[in-house]
C-alpha cells in the first residue's frame with residue numbers, strides 16, 4: 001500500500017510537535033505504543049517498560065507489568081521495575097575484570113560486587129527518542145544512548161539503540177544493538193520486566209506454569225555469582241522446567257542468595273532466535289511465549305519484593321512477579337569458560353527479544 005509509509009511519518013511529526021519539537025526528544029517522557037486493545041507504555045528514562053495491557057479471553061484488560069505510578073518513582077526505584085540494564089547487566093564479581101591485560105574496576109553496588117552496570121547504569125540515564133510512531137500497524141519507538149569511555153568504570157565509547165515495536169497482534173519485539181566505537185568492552189543487556197499474567201498487584205505468581213527451553217543452568221553461590229564456573233544439568237533438580245511446571249511447586253527447595261526462590265541463570269538450548277520460555281496463568285488464561293537470540297536467561301521470582309510500593313497504592317510482596325531476563329552468562333568477564341561478552345571496536349552486539357502474548 002502506497003500510503004502506508006506516509007501515515008507513520010505524519011503521526012511521528014504530530015507527536016513530536018505536541019511534545020515540543022526536537023528538544024523534547026531528550027526530556028524524560030512517557031510514550032505509548034497502541035495496537036487495538038494491546039498497548040505498551042515506555043519512558044526514555046532507563047529505556048523502561050512501564051506497562052503492558054493485555055486482554056483475557058473475555059476482553060478484560062490487565063496490566064501485566066509491575067511498576068510505579070510516577071516517573072519520579074522510577075527515577076528513585078532500586079528494584080529495577082522494567083528498565084534495560086547495561087552496559088554490563090547482572091552481577092560482576094568484585095566489580096572487577098581484566099581485558100587485554102588491563103584491569104578495570106566498575107561501580108560496586110551489590111554487596112562487594114557490581115550489578116546491572118553500576119550505580120548509574122543504562123537504567124538510570126536519559127535515552128534520546130530517535131523515532132516514535134504511536135499507532136498504525138506496527139507502532140514503535142527507537143531509543144538511543146551514547147555511553148562514554150569510563151562510564152561506571154567501563155572502557156570505550158559505545159553507541160546503543162533499542163527499538164520497541166508492536167509487530168503483530170499482541171506481540172512486542174525488542175531489538176537492541178551496541179557498537180563499540182574505540183575500545184574493546186564487555187556488553188550484556190537485559191530488560192528487567194516483572195510480569196504477573198493475572199495483572200500486577202493481583203497476588204503471587206506461584207500458580208503460573210512455566211516451561212523453559214533449558215536443560216542446563218549455572219549454579220550460583222551465596223552472593224548469586226556463578227563462582228564455580230560449572231554448567232550443570234537441570235535433570236533431577238528443582239531447576240528443571242523442561243515440562244510445564246507451576247513456579248511455586250518447588251520454590252521452597254531453592255535459594256536465591258538468602259531467600260527462598262529462583263534467582264538463577266539458565267543456559268538456553270540451541271542458538272539464534274528461538275523459543276526460550278512459555279508462561280501461563282491458568283486463572284486468566286493469559287500466556288506469554290518469550291523468544292530471544294541470547295545464550296542464557298535469568299529466572300527471578302521477585303524474592304526481594306517485600307511491601308514494595310507499586311502502582312495505585314498497591315504493595316508488592318515476595319513472589320508477586322517474575323522476571324525472564326534473557327542475557328549472556330552472568331560474570332562472563334571473569335569466566336573464560338563461558339561465552340565471551342567482549343565487543344571489539346567496529347563489532348556490533350545484538351540482543352533481540354520477542355514477547356508473544358495470548359489468551
Ligand SMILES: *[C@@H]1O[C@H](CO)[C@@H](O)[C@H](O)[C@H]1NC(C)=O
Pocket residue numbers: 142161162163176177179348
Ligand atoms: C541499530 O539499530 C538502529 C535502530 O533500529 C539501526 O538504525 C541501526 O542500523 C542498527 N545498527 C546496527 C549496526 O545494526
Ligand SMILES: *[C@@H]1O[C@H](CO)[C@@H](O)[C@H](O)[C@H]1NC(C)=O
Pocket residue numbers: 259303304305306318
Ligand atoms: C520483609 O521485611 C520485614 C520487615 O523489615 C522482615 O522482617 C522480613 O524478613 C522481610 N522478608 C523478606 C522476604 O524480605
